[in-house]
Structure formats: C-alpha cells, structure tokens
Amino acid sequence: MPELPEVETIVRGLNNRALNILGARFLGVWTDFKKLIKKPNNFEKFKKDLKGKKIEKVWRRGKNIIFDLKGGISLLVHQKLTGHLLCGKWKKAKGQWRSIERGPLDDPMNRFLHLIFYLDNGKQLALSDLRKFAKIELWETDEFKESREFKSLGPEPLEKYFTFEKFKKVLSKKGKIKQVLMDQNVIVGIGNIYADEILFEAKIHPEKDVLKILEKDLKKIYLTTKNILKKAIKARGTSTSDFRDLEGKKGLFGKSLRVYRKTGQKCPRCSATIRRIKIGGRSAHFCPACQILGD
DNA sequence: AATCGTTCCTGATAGC
DNA sequence: TGCTATCAGGAACGAT
Numbered sequence: 408m409p410e411l412p413e414v415e416t417i418v419r420g421l422n423n424r425a426l427n428i429l430g431a432r433f434l435g436v437w438t439d440f441k442k443l444i445k446k447p448n449n450f451e452k453f454k455k456d457l458k459g460k461k462i463e464k465v466w467r468r469g470k471n472i473i474f475d476l477k478g479g480i481s482l483l484v485h486q487k488l489t490g491h492l493l494c495g496k497w498k499k500a501k502g503q504w505r506s507i508e509r510g511p512l513d514d515p516m517n518r519f520l521h522l523i524f525y526l527d528n529g530k531q532l533a534l535s536d537l538r539k540f541a542k543i544e545l546w547e548t549d550e551f552k553e554s555r556e557f558k559s560l561g562p563e564p565l566e567k568y569f570t571f572e573k574f575k576k577v578l579s580k581k582g583k584i585k586q587v588l589m590d591q592n593v594i595v596g597i598g599n600i601y602a603d604e605i606l607f608e609a610k611i612h613p614e615k616d617v618l619k620i621l622e623k624d625l626k627k628i629y630l631t632t633k634n635i636l637k638k639a640i641k642a643r644g645t646s647t648s649d650f651r652d653l654e655g656k657k658g659l660f661g662k663s664l665r666v667y668r669k670t671g672q673k674c675p676r677c678s679a680t681i682r683r684i685k686i687g688g689r690s691a692h693f694c695p696a697c698q699i700l701g702d
Numbered sequence: 703a704a705t706c707g708t709t710c711c712t713g714a715t716a717g718c
Numbered sequence: 719t720g721c722t723a724t725c726a727g728g729a730a731c732g733a734t
Contacts, residue, residue, distance in 0.1 A: 408727070442710090470728080488711090488727050519712090538711045540728070556730090582705090591729075598728070648726095688707085689727070 409486040411596025412639035413650045414470050417492055420653035421465040431526040432461045438522040446544035469560050469595030481551050483544040489649040490541030497531045517655050561594045564632050574629045585613035586687050600645055600667045603692045605631050607666040612700040613691040666692040
C-alpha cells in the first residue's frame with residue numbers, strides 16, 4: 408500500500424524533467440468507474456473543469472499527490488490501498504485517444520486501470536487500482552488549503568521543522584502507539600508497513616500506551632521514523648503487494664522489511680517467532696521477545 | 703471533542 | 719471441480 412516513501416517515489420517521478428509532465432496540459436479523462444472522482448461528484452463537470460489546464464507543480468502532502476494547475480486549481484490524487492499512477496503514452500486513432508503504453512502490463516498489478524488522464528505532450532497518467540478505493544478531487548487551490556482535511560493533517564516527518572520537541576507535542580495523545588503513529592492528524596505518511604517496521608527497530612510493543620512511553624524510547628521512535636522513511640525512499644518504496652512506481656517497477660524496500668508480513672518467521676535480532684495481532688482492526692507484526700509491553 | 707464501528711472494493715485463499 | 723465465505727486495509731463518515 409502506498410505510504411510516504413511510495414507516494415514520494417511517484418511524486419519524484421512526476422517531477423522528473425525527462426517526462427515533461429510539468430507544463431503539460433490535460434486533454435481529457437477516461438474512466439470506467441466514475442465513483443473514483445469524489446469532487447466534483449459529476450464526472451462530466453470534472454472533465455470540463457480539468458480540460459486545458461496546465462500542470463505547474465506536482466507535490467506531496469502526507470499520502471496525497473497534488474497537481475497545482477494554472478488558474479488556481481488543484482487536482483488531488485490519493486492512492487489509498489492499492490492505487491498507483493503509471494505513466495505511459497497515447498496516440499490518436501479514429502478520432503479517439505488510444506493508449507499505446509499503459510505501463511508494463513505483464514505485471515498483473517498494473518492491469519486494474521480505472522482512470523486515464525491524457526496530456527497534450529503525448530503522455531498519459533493511468534491509475535491502476537485493484538480495490539477502487541483511490542480518490543480523485545478537483546479543488547480551487549485556496550479552498551483546498553483552507554479545507555479541514557488539509558489543515559488537520561499532522562507534520563511531515565522528514566521536514567526540518569519536525570523536531571523531537573514537535574514529535575513529543577503531537578504524540579501527547581492517548582492510545583496505542585501503533586494506532587497513534589498511523590493517525591494522519593498526528594503525523595502524516597505512516598501506514599501499516601512502516602509503523603510495524605519503525606516499532607520493531609525501536610523495540611516498542613505496538614500496543615504500548617503512548618502516555619507510558621519513556622522519553623528515551625520516544626526519542627528512539629522519533630529517530631527510527633526518520634531513518635526508516637529515508638531508507639525506504641532511497642529504495643523507491645516497498646512492493647509487498649500492489650505498489651509500483653510510475654514506470655510500473657517495484658520498489659526494493661521489501662528486502663529490508665524485518666517484521667511486516669513475517670508472521671511465524673524468526674526475529675532477525677533474537678530468533679524468537681514473529682507474531683501477528685489485531686489492533687483496531689488492523690494487523691500488527693512484532694517480535695514478542697524484543698518488543699515488550701510492560702505495564 | 704474525541705473515539706469507536708462501519709463502509710467502500712475485489713483478488714487471493716481456505717474450506718467444503 | 720467449483721462454489722461460497724473470509725480477509726486485507728486508508729480514511730471518511732455517522733453514531734455515541
């Protein structure tokens with residue numbers, strides 16, 4: 408599932424000069440599942456509003472991909488669980504846009520194409536999304552930045568302003584550490600994979616009550632969060648299941664995972680058996696010997 | 703105001 | 719073999 412490193416990989420790809428996405432204009436949109444577009448909730452209006460708009464900037468906030476368009480409009484793409492953008496090419500045939508490249512289709516994970524943006528530079532951006540949970544929204548940029556959903560997002564863990572003091576402040580919230588780490592209103596970008604990996608590395612039990620964690624352990628979680636996210640970006644993300652980059656390629660961080668989806672295997676630190684439990688309806692993987700709950 | 707449960711989806715897998 | 723049931727999982731939403 409795309410978390411911060413995966414979304415960052417996509418955004419860096421979109422900003423790659425060679426792709427010429429910046430400065431291109433939207434020509435049209437195809438979809439076989441209009442419900443992906445949440446705003447406006449009318450697909451024809453969405454198409455009309457998007458047509459001819461020039462891409463000025465592509466950036467990321469948490470797990471959201473944001474295309475700032477000329478004229479004070481922003482296109483938001485959230486890939487949710489199984490969505491990923493793929494860049495390909497199109498050509499015109501019999502008066503219609505035809506995809507001549509939808510990213511490598513020999514990979515089953517790239518076959519669930521439900522939406523394609525056609526650009527005026529001959530490129531297309533296709534959204535592959537097995538579970539159709541992704542969301543697409545078109546906003547007035549000012550309105551978006553003033554919106555509740557944007558303003559309530561927590562700090563970016565890799566930004567300079569995210570100091571240990573800041574981390575302690577946002578984490579002064581009750582609950583189990585894993586759930587709090589994954590709360591986008593506390594910190595953005597961490598999902599199930601990286602929460603498990605961060606807590607394993609920091610040797611903290613996922614169900615540990617946040618308010619009971621010692622300062623030295625908070626510091627460990629803080630440093631580990633930055634460290635793991637940075638390493639995962641370098642590896643271009645994790646592809647345990649769906650994630651692919653813009654070219655359809657897998658990320659390499661899966662090789663570095665130590666507990667996520669390793670139930671029953673040996674802990675790489677102490678050889679105890681990795682366990683899986685449910686926390687708030689989500690699976691959590693951890694080492695019962697290294698990550699002690701305490702009181 | 704904060705928190706909990708439900709909902710959206712469908713491929714993979716298990717069970718019969 | 720082929721059917722049905724169960725599950726994963728981010729985040730918005732309604733209910734409490």
